[in-house]
Amino acid sequence: MPKSKTKTKAATKKKIKSAASKPAPRSSAQSHTRAKRAVSKHAAPAASLQYIPWHTIPLEDLNPLLQRQFVVGQEIMLARVLLKKGCIVPQHSHHNEQLTYIVEGALKFWIDNQEIVVHAGEVLCIPSNMPHKAEAMEDTVDLDIFTPPRADWIGKTDQYLRKVK
Numbered sequence: 001m002p003k004s005k006t007k008t009k010a011a012t013k014k015k016i017k018s019a020a021s022k023p024a025p026r027s028s029a030q031s032h033t034r035a036k037r038a039v040s041k042h043a044a045p046a047a048s049l050q051y052i053p054w055h056t057i058p059l060e061d062l063n064p065l066l067q068r069q070f071v072v073g074q075e076i077m078l079a080r081v082l083l084k085k086g087c088i089v090p091q092h093s094h095h096n097e098q099l100t101y102i103v104e105g106a107l108k109f110w111i112d113n114q115e116i117v118v119h120a121g122e123v124l125c126i127p128s129n130m131p132h133k134a135e136a137m138e139d140t141v142d143l144d145i146f147t148p149p150r151a152d153w154i155g156k157t158d159q160y161l162r163k164v165k
Contacts, residue, residue: 047074054080062161063087065136070153077149083107083136090160091133096146098126105140109133 050071057069065087070079077096083089083105091110100107106119111132118124126132152158 062158063163066161068153072149072154075148077146077153079144079146079150079153081140081142081144083140083142085136085138085140087136087140089134090163091131092160093129093131094146094150094152095128096148096150097128099145100124100126101143101145103141103143105142106137107134107140107142108137 050073052071054069057071059067059069059082061067065084066089067082068079070077100118101123102118102120104120106117109116109118109124109132111124111126111130116124117137150158
């Protein structure tokens, strides 16, 4: 054999030998499992799954025109709010971000120097700390999502909703 081919074969054998001495690359599944274990050591405990039909949650009567039910997760809260026509939710603000989805009826909001009427099938996103007031234009079913959950609702210290107007 010519000398150049011998060097090439020897170099190839050397590369193969050095590659064999290195550990094999980990599969992505192994790496993912290892990463999950590392993260879970430092993460908060996992939340438990909840299945909760609305009819199993008692309606809370806040005043003669306002009732609600709510479910609380670790970082989020969903409330079903029932407002009779003419019900007024006085101006208030909270550090929680709020999404309001009108299932039935309509709510008029006074917010950010505007009047906004939100009808069935529509959504209003209210940023944290933004003062707002609402009035039910007709009997209304509203789903409100808050993050983080409303501590004043959970602790029943939301006196602004419990006053009769």
